Amino acid sequence: MSDWIAIAKLDEIPPMGARKLLTETLEIAVFRTGNDEVFALRDRCPHRGGPLSQGIVHGDAVSCPLHNWKIDLQSGEVQGPDDGCVNIYAVKVDEGVVYLNLAQAESAA
Amino acid sequence: MSKQKLILIGNGMAGIRAVEELLKLEPEMYEITVFGAEPHPNYNRIMLSPVLAGEKTIDDIVLNSREWYTENGINLHTGDPVAEIDRISRQVTTASGNTLSYDRLLLATGSNPFIIPVPGHELPGVVGFRDIRDVEMMLESARQYKKAVVIGGGLLGLEAANGLMKNGMDVTVVHLMDILMERQLDKPAAELLKASLAESGMNFLMQAETAEILGDDRVRGVRFKDGSKIEADLVVMAVGIRPNTVLAQQAGLHCDRGVVVNDTLQTFDPRIYAVGECVQHRNSCYGLVAPLFEQAKVCANHLAMLGYGRYEGSVTSTKLKVTGIDLFSAGEFNEEEGDETLVLQDPAQGIYKKLVIRDNRIKGAVMYGDTIDGTWYFQLLREETDISSLRNTILFGQHDLGDAGHGDETRVAMLSDDAEICGCNGVCKGDIVNAISSKGLFTLDEVRTHTKASASCGSCTGLVESLLASTVGEGYAAAPSKKAVCACTEHSHDEVIQAIRTAPLKSMRNLFDYLNWKTPDGCSACRPALNYYLLANWPGEYQDDAQSRFINERAHGNIQKDGTYSVVPRMFGGLCTANDLRAIADVSDKYQVPEMKVTGGQRIDLFGVKKEQLPAMWKDLTAAGFVSGHAYGKAMRTVKTCAGKTWCRFGTQNSTGLGVQLEELTWGSWMPHKFKLAVSGCPRNCAEATIKDFGVVCVDSGYELHVGGNGGIKVRVTDLLCKVETEAEVLEYCGAFTQLYREEAHYLERTAPWVERVSLNFVKQRILKDESGRKALFERFKYGQRFAQIDPWRACAEGAEAHEFKPLHINQMRAVS
Structure with a gap:
């Protein structure tokens, strides 16, 4: 259980929405989809650095608020016609609490 | 219930047009029977001249084939004229002895050529x-x-x-x-x-x-x-012609020169209506097709028992259908004492133009040789436009107003959207261009089928062809016949709006299910649109969905490229006090705002505010009496004003005060796109009201209302909607126009392209011609405002949507859990 950090109750993230999570070094966007799936990505669009946590969540994707790049929440990859990817982090929901595991940080790069 | 019986006597253009209009309104209300004296189906009588000249055949000029009558369930009796009307037993009897009863009767017996009764007038030949x-x-x-x-x-x-x-x-x-x-x-x-x-x-x-x-x-x-x-x-x-009133007189209907009708085209027998050349209305008989079609439309409205159409007579214009001769005339073209005339004569080129002017308004026009501006003059005449500002160049035509002239195509392209192209059928340029681009039309016949433009007398055929060339030629006619909202659906914006209203749909989930959305919860393109449509149609019932709004409208500020926000406090009508400015200055200091500037809409913008700071900052601004300026939303933005009468030596009316009232009326309203207003205190127009979505230019005698302007990507000068006399009217018209736009426009469609799409005529119909409709629009707008004028800043400062502004922290959570 050691590397899993409780970061929020699921209720604290709006469905089809996101919260920004601040650590000492990182800004992470924690997303909750319409199906209550939760994803965590670095809160920075590979295009011009827009805050993805501020975008519109639809299906398993988010559209960046600055220039509407569309990022897949599962893989962190930018969907066509644009190109790029975002760091993703392991998250899980257990009894209504959202946990983040920074040790398992996967880079989709 | 069995259908009512409608009998039409006269199978000509006016009568059949009335039936067509009726079928559009109430296709099932009547069992319709048509009696025609001639052995032909309805044909275009105006085109007999080209037939005689050998330019057309009889088949070319048939308007409604026999199949049309069958398809619409109409019983057609040709070659068997009605010989008698019995109003007491409500029956008609034909020459061949057929008897048929009616619930309503429509007379369209047309006219007869006047034959001078000189000796020999009955000779063969x-x-x-x-x-x-x-x-x-x-x-x-x-x-x-x-x-x-x-x-x-x-x-x-x-x-x-x-x-x-x-x-x-x-x-x-x-x-x-x-x-x-x-x-x-x-x-x-x-x-x-x-x-x-x-x-x-x-x-x-x-x-x-x-x-x-x-x-x-x-x-x-x-x-x-x-x-x-x-x-x-x-x-x-x-x-000349004489209205054919034989049947009507025999039936004891009141006739003078023609069959006398009121403004609803009803004769003195309430079951009997009359349209066309046989009619005498307000002492006028008409022999041209345009008025007859106007009558047909009104008559159909009453036959359909809608009861709100009114025919108030027509101003007519004429063109001569002789190939190679261009001639146009309209109105009172022979000047009376005190009238002025503007004349252009070029005998060598065979060009002559005369305008009769009274009180700076065109009263009549005669043109020979160069008639392309006839429709423009006719429009100025009918709208009684003050032409003093055009006087110096008006005779050179509309194209002289703004470009160097590149032939007919450009001249047609220069015409405003509400310029009437087809006078017979009342089709404006906007209608034609819209039909061409929205329905993907490529040929003259297609345009005729869809718009009826040039389908009657044909004298505007050249103009319609030029419009086709300029519209299709520039390539934007390639738009598919139906454009889906986004890839999540096949439905168009209009279909979605329609479903929301009629199904009715009051939640996003219902909408996705009802319209078989292809994605589970839409996308960033459709969700904001749907959220807006639901909100605009069901104020007070639909629960606004923050997650379907673009971040600016969730965070009530404008996201900037570095992820910070800008804050614009509302200043009603641009007025402010020293205390207001002091409060803004204090907030700027307290939150270390890196930059401030005055916006294009005359408000103060504070840039570089971090999202977390927003609620606290709003709390301070709210305490100082400010509300959100909505400078970030698809919403009503600002009302720009000029110096105003209090100070300006040219000012008229209380323009600044009116600006304040307009902003108080409209603030907070969500719109399909951003929406800007301005009030100028005189025609110098310092507030630039003529490039706003809704602009007011105050003049000594009242207020000119302008709509559909845009100073953005594609600059568009407003169209003049009308002139009103009181502030109360300005508010009512503004509210009604705004609501019309809110109800009819597509999401992300500014008023400028919207007005061009639906045509200014449509807007005029709904706002000017339909008084009760206008008032109802205004009421709906005010009702919606009850739910919209809740200041989001105050709400957030008091704790609403806290999660939006407060980031999560790992360290805190660790401590909690």
């Missing part, structure tokens, strides 16, 4: 010019005989003469007056016309009064009052 039989008779004569005399130098007479000449006859036009077409032309224009026709071989006998038609078994000549004679094998009487 004397003919009117009215129907297909007359044309066939003339064509037959042209094959056998040589000399034709046309009595009457009016529109119809000259067209007949031209047609006969084309068929090889030697034609003399006999006219009582010294001016041809004296009801449409003044002397100089008539002289040019006469010279041009004479050049093509037509002979004229002016100021000649017919005394007798000579001949024994067939016409041989004509003798005049002065004793002179002329040879003739064919005499065409084209001296």
Whole structure:
């Protein structure tokens, strides 16, 4: 259980929405989809650095608020016609609490 | 319930148009029976001249084929005229003895050519010019005989003469007056016309009064009052028409020159209506097609028992359908004492234009040789536009107002969207361009089918073709016939709006299910649109979905490129006090705002605010009396004002105060796109009201209301909607226009392209012509505002949507869990 950090109750993230999570070094966007799936990505669009946590969540994707790049929440990859990817982090929901595991940080790069 | 029975007597253009309009409104209300005296289905009587001239065939001019009658379930009886109307038993009896009962009766018996009752007028070879039989008779004569005399130098007479000449006859036009077409032309224009026709071989006998038609078994000549004679094998009487009131009189309906009707086209028997040339309305009888079509529309409205249409008479314009001759006339073209005239004469080129001006308004126009601006002058005439500012160049035409002129195509492109192209069917440029681009039309026939433009007299065919060329040619006609909202659906914006209203749909989930959305919860393109449509249609019922809003509208500020936000406090009408500015300055200091500037809409913008700071900052601004400026939303933005009468030596009205009132009325309203207003205190227009979505220009006598302007990507100057006299009216019209836009426009469609899409005429119909509709729009707007005018800043400062502004922290959570 050691590397899993409780970061929020699921209720604290709006469905089809996101919260920004601040650590000492990182800004992470924690997303909750319409199906209550939760994803965590670095809160920075590979295009011009827009805050993805501020975008519109639809299906398993988010559209960046600055220039509407569309990022897949599962893989962190930018969907066509644009190109790029975002760091993703392991998250899980257990009894209504959202946990983040920074040790398992996967880079989709 | 069995259907009511409607009988139409007269199978001509006016009557059938009324039936068409009725079918559009209430296709199932009546069992319709049509009686026509002629053996043909409804044909385009105006096009008989081109048929006579050999430019068209009879088949070309049929408007409604027999299949059309069958498809619409209409019983058609041709060649069997109604002989009697029995109003007491509500029955009609035909010449062949058929009897049929009616619930409502529509008279459209048209008119008869007036045959001068001189000796010999019944001789074979004397003919009117009215129907297909007359044309066939003339064509037959042209094959056998040589000399034709046309009595009457009016529109119809000259067209007949031209047609006969084309068929090889030697034609003399006999006219009582010294001016041809004296009801449409003044002397100089008539002289040019006469010279041009004479050049093509037509002979004229002016100021000649017919005394007798000579001949024994067939016409041989004509003798005049002065004793002179002329040879003739064919005499065409084209001296005018008389409304055909025989049936109506026999039935005891009140008739004068025509069958007398009121503004609803009802005769003195409430079950009997009348339209067309047989009608006398407010002392006028009409022989041109445009008024008849207007009558048909109103009549259909009442037959459909809607009861709100009103026919108030028509101003007409005329064009002559003689190939190679361009001629236009409208209104009172012979000046009266005190009128001014503007005249342009170029005899070498055969161009003559005259405008009759009274009180700076066009009262009449005559044009010869160059008639392209006829529709523009006619529009200025009907709208009673003050032309003082155009006076210096008006005779050179509309194209002279703004470009160097690149031929007809550009000139048509220059016409405003509400410029009428087809006077017969009342089709404006905007309608045609819209139909071409929205329905993907490529041919003249398609445009005629969809818009009816150039489908009646055909004299605007050239203009329609130019419009086709300029619209299709530039390539944006390639738009598919139906454009889906986004890839999540096949439905168009209009279909979605329609479903929301009629299904009805009051939640996003219902909408996705009902319209079979292809994605589970839409996308960033459709969700904001759907959220807006639901909100606009069901104020107070639909629960606004923050997650379907773009971040600016969730965070109530404008996201900037570095992820910070800008904050714009509302200043109603741009007015502010020292205390207001001090409060803004204090906030700026307290939150270390890196930059401030004045926006294009005259408000103060504080840049570089971090999202977490927003609620605290709003709390301070709210305490100082500010509300959100909505500078970030698809919403009503600001009302820009000028110096105003209090200070400006040119100012009229209380323009700044009006700006404040307008902003108080409209703030907080969500819109399909951003929406900007301005009020200028005089025509110098310092507030730039004529590039706003809704602009007011105050003048001494009231307020000019302008709509559909845009100073953005594509600058568009507003269209003048109307002029009103009181502030209360400005508020009402503004609210109604805003609501119309909120209800009708597509999401992300500014008023400028919207007005161009639906046409200014549509807006005028809904706002100006339909008073109760306007008031209802205004009421709906005010109702919606009850739920919209809740300041989001105050709400957030008091703790609403806290999660939006407060980031999560790992360290905190660790401590908690």
